[in-house]
Amino acid sequence: MDLVLDLDGVGKDFSAGPFFARRRTAAVTEVSLRVHAGRTVGLVGESGSGKSTLGRMAVGLLTPDRGRVTVHGQPLSSLTPKKMRPFRRTMQMVFQDSSNSLNPRMTLEDLLVEPFRAQDLHTRAERRHRAAALADEVGLARSGLARLPHEFSGGQRQRISIARALALEPDLLVADEPVSALDVSVQAQILNLFKDIQQARGFAMLFVSHDMAVVEFISDQVAVMRAGSLVEFGSRDEIFDSPREPYTRTLLDAAPSL
Template identity: 60%
Template sequence: MTPTAPALQLEHVSKDFRFGSLFSRAVHHAVVDVNLHLERCHVLGVVGESGSGKSTLGRIAVGLIPPTSGTVTVAGERLDNLDAGALRRKRRQMQMIFQDSSSSLNPRMTLQDLLMEPFRVQGLLTEPDRRRRASELADEVQLAQAFLPRMPHEFSGGQRQRISIARALALDPGLIVADEPVSALDVSVQAAILNLLKDIQEARDLSMLFISHDMAVIEFMSDDVAVIYQGRIVEHAACQEVFAKPRNDYTKLLLTSTPSL
């Protein structure tokens, strides 16, 4: 890790998906020549409509899928230069919060086990220390200690997303990619989760790539904004600048169609 390096840097990143039969092949260009730069302790919002490539970009950023071309650098280390063991260790530094908490939580595990699992997978801490950290993580995301023996189906959607956030924080990562973390929640719950994320980001000095289709959410969470359209970044600037003086027509369209938060 290089202390002065950006939290995340994408250089000329593209991702193609090929599909079809042996005799009829087609290519979908999901991400096209993207350059992004995320400073440490900042939040970079990536905004675009469904199918724009923003979720694919998030998965590339944390090494879940490889780019077709281009490079991804996290805290000074290029992911494509790491062998399997080094990449596994690197994953402690970068975590992802998914949109659908239901599909990302094992339905057969209690809250305590879910929060202890990251330490078990990485072979970290003794069992008593894992239980202690599980309790601390539950506190951090404002889940009562009495909830630790409960199963995922016993929680509301907002509570399950808090569990996902706690799991992402367990290994003390420097980089979090939050992929539409509130879009599946009721409007009444969204503000509470956004406030929680903002408080945690500031308290932990996290670097965050925050992905959303909602410009109001992006404005609330972000220091800088990248607007993605058909896989390409069409505007990238400070949040205040994008919202006060948008330059791209697509950005203007997104702004006019979004109510205030």
């Protein structure tokens, strides 16, 4: 399998406290992780464990203070802003809150066409055709292409976010708590959508979640984070059937089944 994402000793610090007594706090501490094409690594941990920060570094939205992020063999730190722009087609992100990540003044069609405009791809007619095809792929009716985000349900808005992330055919998708704000029945639909589209397209996925049941369902491999550090990594069966770390066992004991 092709290696898509390689995190090598990645670390990130943030400043905290009042201006006159600010201190640096490590949000992520020297994490190494790999994600291969067609595979999903579930990144799980408590709130504040650093998993979302790690996900943002994986797609270049945050710059690590230590270590190196490599996508398809290309270190992100070596890319100038000019070179990063076209390279962003390789990696995309789905955020937790679709209400805030979608422009409320743009129709569904505009939202799905925007990635092509940003990268100056295709003719106007071809962009509209591709937008309609993306809506089909994620289970949204073409009759809704003229509707605004607030006219869709929460699950439908997350489908829009997924379609927009897939527009440029990325090799890496980072999903940051994409189902945590949805009802359980809708969660299952969105998780199945992720699995079906990944099987069809073959992209690598880093799936960030605090929900062990969701991670068990979606993942091929599981990485467990605690206080900014990676404390356990293994196949889904290894983590859920015979975890080595007491912290992982604590997460499993507290998790309901999906």
